Amino acid sequence: MTAALPIATPRQTWRWLCTQLRARRLELAFTVATGLGAAGASVVPVTALGFLVDLVRDGAASAALVPIGLVVAAIALLGGIAAGATTTMVSRLGERILAHLREQTVGVALRLPVTTLDRVGRGDLLARVGADVAAVGAAAAEVLPTVISALFLALLSVTAMFGLDWRLGLAGLAAMPAYLLALRWYLPRSAPIYAAERAAVGARSQLLMESLQGVRTVHAYRLEGRHLHAIDGASVRARDLSVGVFALFTRFVGRINRAELLGLATILIAGFWFVRSGWVTVGETAAAAVLFHRLFNPVSMILFTFDEIQAAGAGLARLVGVGTLPVTPPGVRPLAAADLTLRDVTFEYDERVPVLRGITLRVAPGERVALVGSTGAGKTTVASIAAGILRPLTGTATAGGVPVDQLAPGIVAIVSQETHVFAGPLIEDLRLARPAATAEAAEAALARVGALHWARALPDGLTTVVGEGGHPLTAAQAQQLALARLVLLDPAIAILDEATAEAGSAGARELEESALAATKGRTTLLVAHRLTQAAGADRVVVLEHGAVVEEGTHDGLVAEGGRYATLWSAWRSRNQPTPPDQGAGPNYTGRSGPNALSTGDFL
Numbered sequence: 001m002t003a004a005l006p007i008a009t010p011r012q013t014w015r016w017l018c019t020q021l022r023a024r025r026l027e028l029a030f031t032v033a034t035g036l037g038a039a040g041a042s043v044v045p046v047t048a049l050g051f052l053v054d055l056v057r058d059g060a061a062s063a064a065l066v067p068i069g070l071v072v073a074a075i076a077l078l079g080g081i082a083a084g085a086t087t088t089m090v091s092r093l094g095e096r097i098l099a100h101l102r103e104q105t106v107g108v109a110l111r112l113p114v115t116t117l118d119r120v121g122r123g124d125l126l127a128r129v130g131a132d133v134a135a136v137g138a139a140a141a142e143v144l145p146t147v148i149s150a151l152f153l154a155l156l157s158v159t160a161m162f163g164l165d166w167r168l169g170l171a172g173l174a175a176m177p178a179y180l181l182a183l184r185w186y187l188p189r190s191a192p193i194y195a196a197e198r199a200a201v202g203a204r205s206q207l208l209m210e211s212l213q214g215v216r217t218v219h220a221y222r223l224e225g226r227h228l229h230a231i232d233g234a235s236v237r238a239r240d241l242s243v244g245v246f247a248l249f250t251r252f253v254g255r256i257n258r259a260e261l262l263g264l265a266t267i268l269i270a271g272f273w274f275v276r277s278g279w280v281t282v283g284e285t286a287a288a289a290v291l292f293h294r295l296f297n298p299v300s301m302i303l304f305t306f307d308e309i310q311a312a313g314a315g316l317a318r319l320v321g322v323g324t325l326p327v328t329p330p331g332v333r334p335l336a337a338a339d340l341t342l343r344d345v346t347f348e349y350d351e352r353v354p355v356l357r358g359i360t361l362r363v364a365p366g367e368r369v370a371l372v373g374s375t376g377a378g379k380t381t382v383a384s385i386a387a388g389i390l391r392p393l394t395g396t397a398t399a400g401g402v403p404v405d406q407l408a409p410g411i412v413a414i415v416s417q418e419t420h421v422f423a424g425p426l427i428e429d430l431r432l433a434r435p436a437a438t439a440e441a442a443e444a445a446l447a448r449v450g451a452l453h454w455a456r457a458l459p460d461g462l463t464t465v466v467g468e469g470g471h472p473l474t475a476a477q478a479q480q481l482a483l484a485r486l487v488l489l490d491p492a493i494a495i496l497d498e499a500t501a502e503a504g505s506a507g508a509r510e511l512e513e514s515a516l517a518a519t520k521g522r523t524t525l526l527v528a529h530r531l532t533q534a535a536g537a538d539r540v541v542v543l544e545h546g547a548v549v550e551e552g553t554h555d556g557l558v559a560e561g562g563r564y565a566t567l568w569s570a571w572r573s574r575n576q577p578t579p580p581d582q583g584a585g586p587n588y589t590g591r592s593g594p595n596a597l598s599t600g601d602f603l
């Protein structure tokens with residue numbers, strides 16, 4: 001069961017937006033100035049029109065009209081330039097703020113503790129940095145410039161109407177209640193339906209993601225039908241909500257049209273009466289009517305883009321919401337001594353289901369300790385806590401007395417079961433561990449783990465593009481690549497939780513040698529998936545049901561005849577020498593795992 005990612009409240013979203021605008025106040029002031037200039041320039045011709053009507057009505061010579069025409073043309077030209085500048089400025093401002101938001105969201109996502117990510121689900125997060133950023137981006141690039149220009153135009157048009165005559169201004173405002181009523185009807189209905197639509201899209205992404213990630217399991221258990229049914233259901237919900245949004249919007253348009261009719265009719269009827277009473281001229285009334293008619297476009301623009309603004313607002317709240325999640329601050333403390341100690345560590349993924357119960361273990365500097373135990377005993381959890389990826393519920397995980405999650409990067413590194421091959425040249429994949437590493441250093445690291453021969457044999461050698469869409473690597477090769485990264489990073493403490501079983505028996509033996517070479521001289525905690533790994537370690541710790549049940553050297557524990565001795569004899573009888581296989585394992589193009597987000601370096 002996953003909890004939802006938080007959504008920022010309107011107040012939090014506004015505060016965030018205001019902070020962003022304050023940080024760019026010069027740009028904002030310039031944008032407002034050009035916007036007002038453009039709106040003013042487009043109001044002038046209309047008021048000049050009223051003046052022309054009165055001049056013609058009073059029988060002025062046609063030569064008297066020419067200077068007015070020239071002034072109007074010049075102002076229109078300036079207005080055009082100002083309008084273009086405003087559009088560019090607004091969209092640039094919007095894009096910059098959005099770029100900042102995207103970086104902030106991805107930054108937070110990458111620093112989220114693994115447990116948080118597991119809890120909230122990756123699909124929703126992807127929907128936020130994908131669909132929501134797209135919705136906010138479209139609003140910033142297209143809707144926002146239009147709306148800002150429309151707002152300025154509406155403001156200056158109303159001011160100009162009052163400037164012609166306050167009674168005409170008031171007549172124009174008669175439509176205001178109708179507009180407000182339309183908005184009052186629309187907004188409370190649209191906000192939840194837009195939020196529900198975005199949530200439905202997020203839920204559909206989550207389902208698609210889960211089905212694609214677990215595609216092997218889906219095939220294995222023939223769950224295709226059930227998954228398709230669930231995805232169908234989520235798609236239908238998203239579609240129905242989209243149709244509902246459209247139906248609501250159509251009804252809203254009808255209400256806006258009524259408000260426009262009411263406003264124009266009021267100006268014309270009241271204007272007729274005002275002219276007869278001698279309060280205003282025909283020209284002024286004509287100008288007021290044209291000004292009001294010209295408001296149709298900007299007001300409609302503002303109201304009709306409300307849906308997009310609301311969608312963008314909902315998206316913005318979802319993106320800002322990600323920023324409210326607590327992230328793991330990067331550690332900075334140096335290492336005093338390379339010993340690794342877990343003291344009285346307890347842990348649970350789900351409340352009330354204890355996974356680790358008071359684990360205490362110490363790995364001395366340079367010592368190699370193997371963790372063994374049956375499936376689900378808690379080995380990977382111990383390794384993750386030792387690497388600082390998971391935080392103990394109670395108890396401590398320290399290295400040289402410093403909590404492991406407070407150590408500077410590069411001191412503790414973990415090679416996990418789910419090594420990721422990032423798309424790109426193989427050498428760049430290696431350099432993730434040490435970006436400044438020379439080609440020679442990278443080759444030396446590959447040689448140390450016994451991977452140089454196959455890396456050189458790739459179509460383009462070390463520059464071969466590997467990972468998603470690139471040259472496929474076997475599981476064993478991906479693991480060796482991770483071990484070579486470990487060598488390149490050169491951490492004092494190494495945690496190994498590799499999936500040697502995936503590599504076939506010969507491949508597994510080769511990987512064991514690679515791991516031995518990579519961890520030589522380092523304090524090493526090794527999750528032994530094959531007991532030969534334990535046999536080669538300095539010490540063995542046996543874990544069962546989240547507790548340490550035995551501890552000692554391989555020979556000592558075998559001689560004791562306890563739990564480890566039973567595991568060892570069972571392992572021996574299952575793993576009599578077999579003819580060497582190719583050790584190729586399944587094709588491996590990289591799986592995403594929790595390894596993107598860690599305190600200890602994940603290799």
Ligand SMILES: Nc1ncnc2c1ncn2[C@@H]1O[C@H](COP(=O)(O)OP(=O)(O)OP(=O)(O)O)[C@@H](O)[C@H]1O
Pocket residue numbers: 118349350355373374375376377378379380381382
């Ligand atoms: N992300 C998770 N969410 C909930 N429960 C989990 C999670 N990861 C592991 N567990 C549970 O915690 C317990 C210990 O798991 P862990 O992976 O640490 O065991 P393990 O000894 O490494 O097993 P294996 O040898 O199969 O890898 C298991 O019962 C497992 O189902």
